Amino acid sequence: MIRCFATYVSAMTISCVFAQAPSDTLPNQTLDEVIVSATGANRNLKAAEMGRHILGKEAILRLPVLFGEPDVIKTLQTLPGVSQGVEGFTGLYVHGGDNDQNLFLYNGLPLYHVSHLGGIFSSFNVSTIRNVDFFKSSFPARFGGRISSITNINMTAPAFERYTGKFTIGLLAANGYISGPIIRDRLAFSAAIRRSWIDIVGRPALAVVNAIQKKNGKKTIANYNFTDFNARIDWKLGSGKIYAIGYYGHDYLKIGDRNFESTNEIIKVNPGGSISSGSDGNQTCFFDENTNRLSWGNWGISLNADYRVGQGYLNTVAYYSSYSSHYRQMNEHQSDLDDDSTYGYTLNSTKNAIADIGINTQYMQQFGETYLLKAGIGYVSHDYHPEGLVNEYADASEKWSDNNDNPSVKSNEIFAYLDNLFNFGEVASLDVGLRFVDHFIQGKSFPRLEPRVSFRINLTRDYSLKASYARINQFVQQVSSNYINLPTDLWQPVGKGDKPLGSDQFSLGLYGNLPIDMYFSVEGWYKGMRNLVEYREGISSLNPGLEWDEKTTTGKGWAYGVDLSVSKEIGRVTGSVSYGLMWNWRKFPELNNGGKFPAKFDNRNKININATYRLNDHIEFNAGWTYMTGNRLTLSLYNYDEPGNNFPDAPSTGIANSGFDWEQASGLDYYHSRNNVRLPAYHRLDIGMSIFKKLKNGARTIWNFSIYNAYCRMNTMTIKKDNFVGGGDPNRSFQKFSLIPVVPSVSWTYEF
Amino acid sequence: MRNLFIKTFAGLLSTMMLSGCYQDIDLDKYKGQEGEHLLTINSIINPDSTITVAATKTYFFSDIHNERDYVRDLDIRIKVNNRDCGRMMFDPETKLYISDIKPTEKDTVELSTVYLDKIVNCKDEVPSKVRIESV
Numbered sequence: 001m002i003r004c005f006a007t008y009v010s011a012m013t014i015s016c017v018f019a020q021a022p023s024d025t026l027p028n029q030t031l032d033e034v035i036v037s038a039t040g041a042n043r044n045l046k047a048a049e050m051g052r053h054i055l056g057k058e059a060i061l062r063l064p065v066l067f068g069e070p071d072v073i074k075t076l077q078t079l080p081g082v083s084q085g086v087e088g089f090t091g092l093y094v095h096g097g098d099n100d101q102n103l104f105l106y107n108g109l110p111l112y113h114v115s116h117l118g119g120i121f122s123s124f125n126v127s128t129i130r131n132v133d134f135f136k137s138s139f140p141a142r143f144g145g146r147i148s149s150i151t152n153i154n155m156t157a158p159a160f161e162r163y164t165g166k167f168t169i170g171l172l173a174a175n176g177y178i179s180g181p182i183i184r185d186r187l188a189f190s191a192a193i194r195r196s197w198i199d200i201v202g203r204p205a206l207a208v209v210n211a212i213q214k215k216n217g218k219k220t221i222a223n224y225n226f227t228d229f230n231a232r233i234d235w236k237l238g239s240g241k242i243y244a245i246g247y248y249g250h251d252y253l254k255i256g257d258r259n260f261e262s263t264n265e266i267i268k269v270n271p272g273g274s275i276s277s278g279s280d281g282n283q284t285c286f287f288d289e290n291t292n293r294l295s296w297g298n299w300g301i302s303l304n305a306d307y308r309v310g311q312g313y314l315n316t317v318a319y320y321s322s323y324s325s326h327y328r329q330m331n332e333h334q335s336d337l338d339d340d341s342t343y344g345y346t347l348n349s350t351k352n353a354i355a356d357i358g359i360n361t362q363y364m365q366q367f368g369e370t371y372l373l374k375a376g377i378g379y380v381s382h383d384y385h386p387e388g389l390v391n392e393y394a395d396a397s398e399k400w401s402d403n404n405d406n407p408s409v410k411s412n413e414i415f416a417y418l419d420n421l422f423n424f425g426e427v428a429s430l431d432v433g434l435r436f437v438d439h440f441i442q443g444k445s446f447p448r449l450e451p452r453v454s455f456r457i458n459l460t461r462d463y464s465l466k467a468s469y470a471r472i473n474q475f476v477q478q479v480s481s482n483y484i485n486l487p488t489d490l491w492q493p494v495g496k497g498d499k500p501l502g503s504d505q506f507s508l509g510l511y512g513n514l515p516i517d518m519y520f521s522v523e524g525w526y527k528g529m530r531n532l533v534e535y536r537e538g539i540s541s542l543n544p545g546l547e548w549d550e551k552t553t554t555g556k557g558w559a560y561g562v563d564l565s566v567s568k569e570i571g572r573v574t575g576s577v578s579y580g581l582m583w584n585w586r587k588f589p590e591l592n593n594g595g596k597f598p599a600k601f602d603n604r605n606k607i608n609i610n611a612t613y614r615l616n617d618h619i620e621f622n623a624g625w626t627y628m629t630g631n632r633l634t635l636s637l638y639n640y641d642e643p644g645n646n647f648p649d650a651p652s653t654g655i656a657n658s659g660f661d662w663e664q665a666s667g668l669d670y671y672h673s674r675n676n677v678r679l680p681a682y683h684r685l686d687i688g689m690s691i692f693k694k695l696k697n698g699a700r701t702i703w704n705f706s707i708y709n710a711y712c713r714m715n716t717m718t719i720k721k722d723n724f725v726g727g728g729d730p731n732r733s734f735q736k737f738s739l740i741p742v743v744p745s746v747s748w749t750y751e752f
Numbered sequence: 753m754r755n756l757f758i759k760t761f762a763g764l765l766s767t768m769m770l771s772g773c774y775q776d777i778d779l780d781k782y783k784g785q786e787g788e789h790l791l792t793i794n795s796i797i798n799p800d801s802t803i804t805v806a807a808t809k810t811y812f813f814s815d816i817h818n819e820r821d822y823v824r825d826l827d828i829r830i831k832v833n834n835r836d837c838g839r840m841m842f843d844p845e846t847k848l849y850i851s852d853i854k855p856t857e858k859d860t861v862e863l864s865t866v867y868l869d870k871i872v873n874c875k876d877e878v879p880s881k882v883r884i885e886s887v
Contacts, residue, residue, distance in 0.1 A: 637782050638810040640792040641820045667817075670810050672786035677779065719777060721813055733814050736777040 044511045044521055048421070048429040048456040050468045051137025051507060051523060051563070053079055057129050057156075062612050062622050063686075069170055069747075072132055072153065073114070073122040078608045078624065080563035080580035081136055081525070082149075083601040086631070087682065087715050087740055093601040094136045095505070095527050096559020096584035097148025100478035100491070105152045107232075107245050109302040110145075112323035112354060112491060113478075116196070116226040116251055123249040123298065127166050127177035128192045128230045130156040137507040137525055138454040138468035141417040141433025142362060142376055147472045147503035147529060155245065158188035158234050163752075170747035172196055173226075182233075191231045199225045221256040221291055240307025240314075250297030258289040285337040289330075296325035312365035317358075323491070324353040344395030351388035351406060352490045354476075357381045360415075374419035374433075384409040384476070386492040386549075409493055411441035413475065419452075428457045439475045439500065441493055446500050448473045462513040467506075474501040477533045479552055492533070495549025503529045517570040522562065529557040534588060555588025557599065575611035582606070586674075597674040604629040622688040622706075630679030635719055635734075636669035637677070666723035666732060679716045680736070684709040699752035707744050714738035783812055791823060791867045793874055799857050799881050803830060805840060805849040807865075822847045823867070831862040857881060 043054070053076075060075045073092055077084040085091025085099065092102050104111045106124070114123040133152040135143065143150045156179070163180030174197060179190035202222070210219050228249035235242045300321035307314055328349040335342040360378025367373065388406025393399070417435040424430075433452040438445060454468035480489040494500050509523035533552045561582030568574050584602040587595070607627040614620045688706035695701065709715075716736040724731040790810045797803055805828060809821040828840040828849050840849035840863075855861050855878045864873035 637779065637786060637813060638790065639813050639817075640790075640794070640810045641806070641808045643794060643796055643806060666813070667811075670790070670792070676786065677782065680777070714773075714775070716777070719779075720774070722774070732817075733776050734779050735774040737774050 044519065045458070045462070045464050045513065046426070046429070046456075048431040048454040048466065048468075049135075049138050049140070050454055050466050050509050051081070051135060051525070053134045053136075055132040055134065057126060057131060060126050060129070060132070062620070062688075062690075063610065063624060069121055069173060070126040071122050072124045072126065072129065072151075076132070076134055076151065078578070078610060078626065079134070079136075080565055080578040080606065080608070081523075081561065081582065082580075083582075083603045083606065083628070083631075085601055086717060091601075092149065094149040095525060095561070096557065096582060096599060096602075097503075097527070097529070098478075098532070099480070100476075100489075101146050101148035101474060101501075103143065103146035103150045105150070106247055106300075107153065107155045107302065108304060108317040108360075109245060109247060109300045109319050110321050110356060110358070111247070111249075111298045111300065112321075113296060113298070113325070114249075116228070116249070121173075121226070123228055124153055125175060125177070125192050125194045125228055125230055127168070127175055127194075128155050128190065128232075130154045137470070137505060137523060138431070139452055139470045139472055140374075140431070141419040141435045141450070141452050142374060144415060144417075144435055144437055144450060144472060145474060147474045147501060148527075155230070155232055156190065157243075158190040158232055160185050160188045160234075160236070166749060166751045168747055168749040171745045172198055185236070187233070187235050189231070189233045191229075193227070193229045195227045196225050199223050217260050219258040219260070221254060221258060221289075223254040224252065226251040237307065240305065242303070242305045245302045245304070247301075248297070248299040250299075251295060253294045254291060256289065256291035258287060260287040261285045286333070286335045286342075287337070288333040291328075291330050293328040293330075294326070296323075298323045309363070310365075312363055314361065314363050316361040319356070319358050321356045321358075322354070324351070326351045341396040345392070347390060347392040349388075349390040350490070351385065351390075353385040353388075354491055355383040369425075370423055372421040372423070374421070375417065377416045378414070380413040382411045382413065382476070382493065384411070384491070384493045387490055409442065411439060411475070411493055413437065413439045426458055426461075428455070430455050437473060439473075439494070441475070444494075446473075446475070446494065448500065448502070464511045466509045466511065469507075470505050472503055472505075474503075477501055479533055479535060492549065492552070495552065498533065498549065498552075498554055499531045501529065501531045501533070503527055514566070516568070518566060518568045520564070520566045522564050524560075524562045526560040527558065529559075532557050532586065532588075534591060536590060553588055553590040555586060555591065557584070557586045559584040559599070573611065573613050575609070578606075578608045580606040592674045595673065597676075598632050600632050600675055602632050602675070602678075618692050620690045620692070622690070624686045625683070626686075627681065627683040630681050630716065632675035633677045633679055633719060634671065634674050635677040636671050636721070638670040638672070639667035640670055642668050666721065669721075677719065679719065682715045684713050684715065685711055697752070699750065702749040702751070704747045704749070705744075706746075707742060709740060709742050712742040714741065779814070780812075788812070789821075791865075791872055793828070793863055793865070793872060795863065795874075797855060797861055797876070797878055799878055800854055803840070803851045803853050803855065803861065803863075805863060806847075807849060820847070826865045826867065828863055828865045831864070832859050834860070834862075 043052075055072075055075055060072060061070050063070070063075050063078070074084075076082055076092060081095050083091070083093035085093055091099050093099060094102060104114050111123070115121065116123055131154050133154065135150040136148070139150055143152075158179045160181050161184070163178065165178040166176070168175040173194055175192070175194040177190070177192040179188065181188045206220065206222055213219060226249070229246070231246040233244050298321065300319060302317055302319035305314075305316045326349065328347070330348075331346045333344055358378065358380035360376060362374060362376035364372070364374045385406050385408055388404065390401070390403045392401040392403070415435060415437040417433060419431065419433040422430040422432075431452070431454045435450040435452065436447070437450065438447040450471045450473060452470045454466065456464050456466045458464045476491055476493050478489050478491045505525060505527040507523055507525040509521060511519070511521045513519050531554050533554055535551055536553045539551045559582060561580060563578070563580050565576060565578040567576040582603060584599040585596050586599050587597070591597075605627070606629070608624070610622075610624045612620060612622050686706065686708050687710050688704065691703040693701045715738055717739050718737050720735055720737065722733050722735045724733075788810070791807060792810060793805055793807050795803065795805045807823040807826055807828070809823060811817045811821065824842050824847075826842075826849070830837045830840060830851060830853055832853065832855055837853050838851070840851045842848075843850045857878055857880050859878045860875065861878060862873060862875040864871060866872070
């Protein structure tokens, strides 16, 4: 008889002891990869960690989402304490933090700005994912660099035995995944590719639109596509394995219009009835074209080695990760196509890039049943290009440019950590960690110590109480001048006059098992943030006269709240109900007259209800309802009169002295404070159905139908002021803008 | 069945395309929260022009506002380069506060008054003249 003894130490590790093997036991038997999974109830009751969620691939696939494309970030948005930002976009605002404060690791490979289509899809192909490990309260000492959350995305290991694959066709994209052995039981690979087909489907429609517009001398320019590619190769060695991962994700967007002379093109009816077209020779041909191009994406490779050293376990990762975004706005014009000297252009472009090279190694050893040691060291070299600006103008008479040299800012980072996990059986557990990090940039050094502590004590067999504290620092921030977090927002390292962003988070929670396989958790938390960065008043990214770190100002933030969750993970009906209560504040000496103001995503209440009902082996129903107190917006509610005709020496621009009836003008905006208006509450219902069918060859197909926003709630995205002047008295009103109505979608998947 | 499917699909598509839109929203609940009838002192100061001030009250954007709400009884004082230059006079004809002071380039002009028992002041530097070389 073989006795297998497994102790839960983390999501990744088990210890097995084989004793008293009988004489017929095969020696040196190598087992396949073993995945040990525990329900959230067990994990939450027995581990010291807080605010951790492990989402399996199935949980992500079940959730009905916009356009039917399963999405990691949108699944995380349903968790308590996580705000989604603007509807439809993959924003992630965790415990009052900002969107740039989330670390995304793709099997150890750090990625920046992980979204496609302006944020509507995240860059992670769910086909390649085994699970997602998400931390929002207590951070293990092995993680650092972002103050609000850690999302560790674990890839599915390739299949060593036989080929498997999956192909999905959805409304906006197609997706293919294949995995199999290269050398059976030794070397295996997996690869996945996903590409949007909006450009292919939209091209004929655009051609029709442009054919109609041609007689008016207009042409619409539009093109968008995204591609992501993932690959992995695993090589099993005697006491470990080596695997390499490659990631590529890229988006390209081009929109614009072209005006041109069309009246010179005349249709002639020739003698004999034939028709020809040509120029009448009397008109001047011209064109005027405006284009906006935006491209962004990540690519990276990593090499991982896992192997046993004595009684311990060593893991080493080396990687290269590159991110860039490039926005280019161009106007080209030529007043006479027969005369090249009439050509001119205006070009504005912004470029932002980061390249990271890193290596880290971790040693882990279990001592008996009580103590687990994790220790590691690492080094990262960052090469930032915070802001490359190009502003050019040229015509026949002059050429002018005002560019910066896209300055490179290099920094180096070293870190070391020690994580001690003590497990006192069922009674209590303690995780004490310390991380040291030092960041070297522009001749300065920022050494920081980051203590991490979490403690759990069981009150009864079914209830446990936990407390945690985590300090964490961040050396790069993405400064946003928009309401929506976009790829044009610039990633900037710690500037000359700045200090690294840091946070301290305290949490206290109660966890328990309920009847009928349900469990609950209640976590209260407080997070203080220092050295947050925002643009100064009246300054945006496109100011070539200022250095990139002269445009920003620093302040602090604090947020606090309670996360409540009740879940049921076993049975025909599974689901969860979660509630988050939050206050979220900011204070900057140079903004809002130095007074405190609420953050953009100060969503006081948030409720999520998700449920899955498995009717039988073939049909499954899913539903999700979300309610959230509205986001905040800076809006001028009051106006004041501008100088009228009676004002001497008023500028001739605007309405003053222009003969315009100033009584009909809306006046000048008066801004009282930042984020002074709260948008109406946000809520929506999503429903979905999946139909599974097994084929004779062992493969299966999945039809997925889903309806996003089933009762068509037109949630407010933003509010604008409208001053309608049409004959009578002016009609001034506030108008809300809503974007996403009910969106049905369908996808078909073939798995083998 | 096929027709029903096509009609349903077309209906859903039309709903999607038409419903992304602007609608009026009532924000009257914010009235008073930011302080009504705030005083604004508005002045355009050019080199070699007399200093003139319009003193009006703010109004809620969506309210009917057909005429300016002038504040006529203010005691507005002018300082140029920290030197007291006296009071401004209200002109009933233009409904503006006027003075005979002409600042020059780089002068610092400060206006101050008391409104509802609170001191209101503003300060700025007169910009340099801009030479128009050609039109």
